[in-house]
Amino acid sequence: LLSIPTQIPELDERLAYGGFAAQDFIIIAARSSFGKTALALQIGMNVSRTGKPVLICSLEMSGEKLFMRNLASVTGVPHFKISPWTFKHDTYTSGKILNGISHLQNCPIQVEDRVHELSRVCAIAREWRRRHAEPGLVIVDYLQLVKNKHDKRSRQEEVAGISTEMKRLAQELNVPVIGVSQFNRAPA
Numbered sequence: 730l731l732s733i734p735t736q737i738p739e740l741d742e743r744l745a746y747g748g749f750a751a752q753d754f755i756i757i758a759a760r761s762s763f764g765k766t767a768l769a770l771q772i773g774m775n776v777s778r779t780g781k782p783v784l785i786c787s788l789e790m791s792g793e794k795l796f797m798r799n800l801a802s803v804t805g806v807p808h809f810k811i812s813p814w815t816f817k818h819d820t821y822t823s824g825k826i827l828n829g830i831s832h833l834q835n836c837p838i839q840v841e842d843r844v845h846e847l848s849r850v851c852a853i854a855r856e857w858r859r860r861h862a863e864p865g866l867v868i869v870d871y872l873q874l875v876k877n878k879h880d881k882r883s884r885q886e887e888v889a890g891i892s893t894e895m896k897r898l899a900q901e902l903n904v905p906v907i908g909v910s911q912f913n914r915a916p917a
Contacts, residue, residue, distance in 0.1 A: 733866050733905050736775030749905035751864060754896040756872075758910040765909045766790065767798070769868050772907065774799055777836035782865035784857045785840045786850050788874035792840040796833070804829035837865070847877040847891055851898055858902045867902070869895065871909040 734741050734748035741747050749755055757765050766789070773783045787795055801808035804825045811826060841853050854867050869875065872895070873888055880887040892908065899906040 735772045752900045753905045754899045776866045782837040782861040785868045787842045792842040864904045867906045
């Protein structure tokens with residue numbers, strides 16, 4: 730069975746196949762500000778560094794912001810220090826950033842940040858998969874922002890239906906699909 734290692738040893742050693750299995754739909758869920766997107770992006774970066782293609786459908790964050798977060802990740806420079814000022818005034822950080830940009834240009838990551846309809850997310854993922862012979866990874870951030878205009882049920886039932894469609898997409902494309910989800914629960 731094909732598996733895509735996350736390249737996070739503590740996680741991969743706990744997964745049955747040493748990574749995410751093809752056709753799996755994985756949900757990363759937590760309350761707000763718990764690092765869900767950061768974890769999903771780190772997994773995406775790690776997978777892309779192995780040469781496997783990654784598709785990120787970001788409904789919450791712009792492609793530019795995702796790029797800055799990935800750049801911070803590969804350089805070790807805090808994201809709040811990455812700005813035009815850095816390139817003009819901080820030669821040490823500037824050099825790290827330029828090396829990071831060069832590194833990111835070699836990572837097969839495609840970001841789609843203007844997609845909110847379920848049908849468009851699926852169409853983009855199918856087209857992405859057709860262009861890549863080698864299986865990779867799809868990330869959808871985040872599920873509650875995906876809309877299915879054909880679903881007239883309650884929002885909770887609609888999100889459950891979207892999750893079902895993401896599982897079908899993972900099976901159809903023969904790649905793992907990660908869905909980032911936020912839940913709001915009062916602490917016990």
